[in-house]
Amino acid sequence: MAATTYERLKLHVTPEKFYVEACDDGADDVLIIDRVSTEVTLSVKKDIPPSAVTRPIFGILGTIHLVAGNYLIVITKKKKIGEFFNHVIWKATDFDVLSYKKTMLHLTDIQLQDNKTFLAMMNHVLSMDGFYFSTTYDLTHTLQRLSNTSPEFQEMSLLERADQRFVWNGHLLRELSAQPEVHRFALPVLHGFITMHSCSINGKYFDWILISRRSCFRAGVRYYVRGIDSEGHAANFVETEQIVHYNGSRASFVQTRGSIPLYWSQRPNLKYKPLPLINKVANHMDGFQRHFDSQIIIYGKQVIINLVNQKGSEKPLEQAFATMVSSLGNGMIRYIAFDFHKECKNMRWDRLSILLDQVAEMQDELSYFLVDPAGVVLSTQEGVFRSNCMDCLDRTNVIQSLLARRSLQAQLQRLGVLHVGQKLEEQDEFEKIYKNAWADNANACAKQYAGTGALKTDFTRTGKRTQLGLIMDGWNSLIRYYKNNFSDGFRQDSIDLFLGNYSVDELESHSPLSVPRDLKFLALPIIMVVAFSMCIICLLMAGDTWTETLAYVLFWGVASIGTFFIILYNGKDFVDAPRLVQKEKID
Template identity: 70%
Template structure:
């Protein structure tokens, strides 16, 4: 089977990067010319003795910013566990290295823009949840891998990877263009992986949970909703639960994703902005495109609609129900191979869940469905005795619940900026006071981030994934868009007016009527400016600058 190199040294000179593969018996060095950007393959004898050497864990790829090209490398990794004998790693630290030796060729404005772009790249890299494997394909489920041809297994990891889940696909374009360099390319997934050795009835088995976050229509909670023209759904995540026992392997796959039609929910300073369903686009075209691809990949779809049937969510629920009516339901089944390698069961459909954000409610339901499947799988494998239930085994029950709660938190941080809500139910099976308190705290943090920092996060993701490409010319970038005068003026007026109102109350005038008049004047000024701000809420939130709004609606 084709693999990528496992260990590397980065040798740096003023003119070139030499990335040496340090695997035993390998004499391969990737040379990147820092002036021409050319990539070539050579041997270890060509590494200059004067080069500055450091170990690295892998190459994320390359990216052009205002200052020129940058090399992004993984500098620290942590072992997550072993999947069918293959080590799975979590990328922990990264380094973004400029090809250019200085930025003196940039104007002051360009230099500032380059710093902003660099901070965007680091913002994505610092979002927890990047995983890779040098000799196993993490982008595919066990069933997809089992149903492939021998030729598929001879392809490089980069060629055979499911592009939906390769988060550094854009960064690896230069390496992808040269097949002889593919062993230096590590496809990296984003999401969550946990691998636990477990014991039930004295029988030891491996329990694994993998969530793969799609890089198509990726983004943050309020700026990316619904689907795009290709039928890709926002916040699409494929979650696979795997059990390995005495040579047998079994997996159960579920998906989650935004309601697959054209709708948006722009932040506007309100706690819950009103969702808006597009009236100008044919929803059925995109809806059909989405489910055509889902049926092709996963088989029959059992759609779980967790959207409220009242309040602001009701129109979305009705629109989804109308579009989904007439579609066939799937069935609950799973993929299983015995210790001899014979396939005993195929999963012929998936549960496809969604709520408003595909986070909190969705994760609770997915963990319950996965439990039902796991109960059947463990009984069929002989780990559970007939009549036994998973929840009777406290040690495994704790591992299971905590892993699914951790999965919820990982997916929520990546999309909404905070940990998930309702994880107390996932961990304990009931709502707790502490859980309600934490939900309130996370909701407050979500409100702040969604309104005042998610534009930057959305820009970061769009830059990282190649939805926005920095032009090679010296022209201005969209970062130079100036804020409207209201953005600074009105909040200052409101703050001054409110402060004066408090001062007038604390420092009473000569007469009661004089004090009342001052309080009413400054109070009215506070209320009027606050009302104007709320009525024009979208002008005061942190909106994305790199990708036009029209493309994201």
């Protein structure tokens, strides 16, 4: 079978070369990487020198060029997630980054420091949860896309046939992808979330699977990547597929989420909620049309569910989105605005049924994909719901889980798992599995984009909003605030380096990492802390008269408050901003 990669590998290391040996039954292939010339060749097992240091590995993630030269990235630990139509799905849980160079003596102190920072960036991305792979199955495509392929497609390697939107190590594999003879060593890796459960309703056993595929185009962190780019790629774009496998029949329901497809930004500036800004000079229609043209080609009809607030700072985005859909005038696109926070205020989450009732007819029209045990397609999904809020995380996930449940109800009835008139919500055991899986999906997507778990997961897990859930949301919001302002620049740089949006050039005269901080960046926070401390000291150690004490307290109090507002006014200078890819490229 052509579309497989080697599952069992051994890495043999000598001072001159890396030898990656295929240990699958009957395999004699050895991938040789020259550590000096960086040349990649295919050989046989007898060429491995007995002096090599040997260790097992589970896949090659790829190679990357940093200041010190090339590095090989390999998967060293994996965890079995489950089996998918007799194909094992793995989660990569640990990696190793191996230098081609045996010494760093050729580097200056600045280069050494830069190389260390770049390595830290690579390790940061590798430490993010959610890298999945299969050596025998193409995880990047939906069941419907895989059912409609040519014989030529079936013969392609996993790397060649993969949907490039979802291959997170595509840049790292560029050297191996240029040589078709070594493709069985090139393992495409998905980033997102996968969960699999064997379930039972009415004594009938079926597999229920949830897959979220995160796009590597316009990828990044919450406040530094919003809207779309000139190619029409949306920020935080995730394709989520829910699959049912029962007695050989397979059903699937696909939804998408993605940032509002306009040119807009929302850069951190120390405020809790920075003001979103719509670009006034960009040609929005150009990017908007590119985005939906590609979505219609891939998925068919588009039902947009826009969940942002219809007042306050989010209102201009909702109005602009509605205007763009109206101006485009494409019959394949339908637009629904639902002010989630207004409709569900005072914890009235039962009001979400208003939206579900509004889209019920459209959902029936879009349908779902269904194929029988003989491989005959009984039903195809004619389009998708494209949901969004501001972050496309918390509100979006709640709505997606409700739409997916409605589709699942119809699928299980058609497959004969549910009896006529039976409701999925009444199946307590399955409901618990279902709700927890969707809440876990929310957390995974939120950690990858915003840096913390999702908000509102108490509703997804239990079906109702709780006081404890509100407290947890407050805590997660605080952590998000800190990360978005003080560590997201590094996170964004890490993703840009990993995905190849930035390439290291060791001959660059000025490293983007060594841009000196403005003096006020250090001076103002120190002045504020000193002034505040003096204010407290003056309160605790009263002077001879109350007027003297008051004068000191007022002086230091005004100094600390004044400095605080100067820092807030210049907020953009105090946040951790990306240094590798310039703002112009991001917007």
